[in-house]
Amino acid sequence: MFEELLEDIAQSNGLREVNPYLKLAAALGAILLCLLSTSWVAPLAIALLLSLGVLLLARVEPRTYAKLFIAPLSFALVSVLVILLVTGGSGPLWAWNPLPWLSLSLTRESVGEAALVLARMIGGMSALIFLAVTTPMTDLFLVMRQCRLPETVLDLAMMIYRAIFLILDQLVQTYQAQRMRLGYSSFGESVRSLSTLCGSVFIGSWFAGEDLVRAMEARCSAGKFAMLGRIQPVEARPLLAVTAFLAVSAAIVALTGDVTAMQGVP
Amino acid sequence: MEGFLPLQWAVFWWLVALPCLAVGVYQLNRVLSADREALPLLGVTGGFIFILSSLKLPSVTGSSSHPTGTGLSAIAFGPWITAVIGAIVLLFQALFLAHGGLSTLGANIVSMGVAGPLVGWGAYRVLRETRVSMFFTVFLACALTDLFTYIVTSLQLALAFPAEVGGFPSSFIVFLGIFAITQVPLAILEAVILVLVFRYIVQLRPGILIRLKIFPEEKILAVAGEG
Known part of the structure; x- marks a missing residue:
């Protein structure tokens, strides 16, 4: 599991020379927008945009990229299952009360909540992975x-x-x-x-x-590690790209606010 | 996991974590200005916590179970410095392995860096001056640190997603059940391994343990002598 740290990918990715503040703004902005979103659509759209960025601009191998999602998603599915079963709502589609203090049910609200949490996790994970594979730790120091x-x-x-x-x-x-x-x-x-x-x-x-x-x-160190290296200047194209990405994502969050899973189901 | 906690809970746990980190940084400054030699030990402890807590084991429930490794650090440096180490390690995990997340970092710092170590450290402080064996004290502190970390994680999940019937307590029990199945044996195994690491340190470097006043000198020397 340790053969490939994301750090190795980050040291040689296509966005290596982009100013780290811009990449941080894109990732943190995306995470915040995913959490603010009340619909499952926006986080998935954000995930799609960021994945395109990672695959096309940073040129990370698709297989490596896909593998990064497997472990977090398996954890996510179990937790989402719990949310699906314990969150209540009106008009259960299915219910089971194994113990007096425990009631498991499947309702429209719980499906909506579970879908939202799952989408948020996918969106958030893609933002985190975007930061991890494009920005080496040395830049973040x-x-x-x-x-x-x-x-x-x-x-x-x-x-x-x-x-x-x-x-x-x-x-x-x-x-x-x-x-x-x-x-x-x-x-x-x-x-x-x-x-x-x-x-x-x-x-x-x-x-x-x-x-x-x-x-x-x-060598007379006063207890402070010297750091070589400089922060890349902000360039026009990446700045425009990050601004456009955040603007489009914010618009999607605002527009899809009332879309929920199972909306069409009576 | 990134995106798992709703925004208000992510912010709330960050607000809990920050004062703990502030105390930790203050203590860290004091330790390092008194004894520069502590830095390598702090670094290697952090590195170990990183490795141990990256070992996600395939578990029955499919949930994410892993050792925490924070027990030794809690004993050696106390819970607050452990919180700082934990925060750095969790940040590295997010950026190196895509484990955990940035919005959930606050919650993870509280469970793995503050709550667990606080309990382990408490157990260690109570048992330190008693006649209980040094190794058993370390074992207990490490196991409790690990277990309590997961109890607090379940608590955090249940607070964010209370059940319909029974509210917060029932979903707490459900989450706890999922984690406990894999975590209890794991905590015991982790504690056994950390005790053996601790024994190595006692045998090779009793000096630093005495200087950090981790156990009474007689206890350490008694064990170091036979090793």
């Missing part, structure tokens, strides 16, 4: 510093960022070595292997982190 996030938090964030890659590296290597020696052949063996894996990798990356801090202190 620069944005965070410009936004005056406390220095210690930034230091810690960068330390964790580095630790993640260190840990992943060691984890994969040690895990493969353990597997080759049949370290995961039974349940008990797996627990034992997993804990030695975690323990040794924890200590290993801790030491690597200490080496880093010591090396920085030897």
